[in-house]
Amino acid sequence: MRAFEPAGDGAVSALFEPVEAALLAQLASQVAGLLAEQRGGAAADLAILRLLPDAYPDDPAASAEFRRFTADELTEKKLRNARILIADCAGAADADGPSTIRLDAASIGAWLRSLTDVRLVLATRLGITEDGGLRPDDDDEESLMLTDVYDWLGFVQDCLVSALED
Amino acid sequence: MTLTSESVDTSAQAALDSPWVTIVWNDPVNLMSYVAWVFRSYFGFDREEAEIRMLRVHNDGRAVVATGSREEMERHVEAMHDFGLWATLTKADA
Numbered sequence: 001m002r003a004f005e006p007a008g009d010g011a012v013s014a015l016f017e018p019v020e021a022a023l024l025a026q027l028a029s030q031v032a033g034l035l036a037e038q039r040g041g042a043a044a045d046l047a048i049l050r051l052l053p054d055a056y057p058d059d060p061a062a063s064a065e066f067r068r069f070t071a072d073e074l075t076e077k078k079l080r081n082a083r084i085l086i087a088d089c090a091g092a093a094d095a096d097g098p099s100t101i102r103l104d105a106a107s108i109g110a111w112l113r114s115l116t117d118v119r120l121v122l123a124t125r126l127g128i129t130e131d132g133g134l135r136p137d138d139d140d141e142e143s144l145m146l147t148d149v150y151d152w153l154g155f156v157q158d159c160l161v162s163a164l165e166d
Numbered sequence: 167m168t169l170t171s172e173s174v175d176t177s178a179q180a181a182l183d184s185p186w187v188t189i190v191w192n193d194p195v196n197l198m199s200y201v202a203w204v205f206r207s208y209f210g211f212d213r214e215e216a217e218i219r220m221l222r223v224h225n226d227g228r229a230v231v232a233t234g235s236r237e238e239m240e241r242h243v244e245a246m247h248d249f250g251l252w253a254t255l256t257k258a259d260a
Binding site for chain 2: 050051052053054055056057058066070074077078112113116117119120123128129130154157158161162164165
């Protein structure tokens with residue numbers, strides 16, 4: 001992709017290769033699936049626990065109550081953000097060559113949050129628990145590829161934040 | 167000096183109003199640029215203040231980003247989770 005640039009009226013835009021747009025949509029879709037599956041549940045998946053963390057570090061009962069009151073709405077918001085990202089990527093994913101994706105204010109908010117959610121889930125899967133990285137024994141091909149994707153997503157998000165600074 | 171019922175009520179009230187804080191914790195995923203942006207955008211910190219708090223999160227492992235009632239702090243925690251940051255709330259004097 002070419003970095004995000006301001007595109008007037010508070011919007012930003014960037015050029016995406018079809019494979020990049022398709023990948024973003026696929027990842028957001030996977031995270032959406034994960035979120036949809038756990039609705040009403042007790043956050044058993046480590047990735048979900050990171051997307052919907054405990055609010056009271058030393059009080060499991062208060063955390064459980066907070067979760068009961070907020071998890072559903074937060075989940076719906078995250079699902080909505082994923083849907084927006086997926087919809088925004090659709091045209092570019094199907095194009096014959098690089099094409100521009102333009103994000104208005106609503107999409108910008110959705111992308112920032114959805115990119116974060118995807119990175120959080122990937123990081124959980126990759127076992128990234130410290131600043132700086134990968135578990136040392138994870139040099140299998142899939143982990144290396146996921147790490148590349150994870151790094152690229154960080155680049156995409158950083159570009160988006162930078163475009164908002166202007 | 168003896169405790170009158172009035173002074174007992176006052177200290178009970180003070181306990182109820184005891185401020186809570188919202189804490190944002192460092193995590194290995196979130197970009198510093200994004201965290202600073204969230205602080206500016208949601209809390210309305212100016213650029214410098216947002217940078218200071220973000221660096222505090224990064225270097226100290228955590229930073230207080232708001233103080234107030236328990237309910238207000240719960241709303242902030244919810245908002246932080248919406249952004250994908252890791253936040254908790256606790257009593258200010260804990």
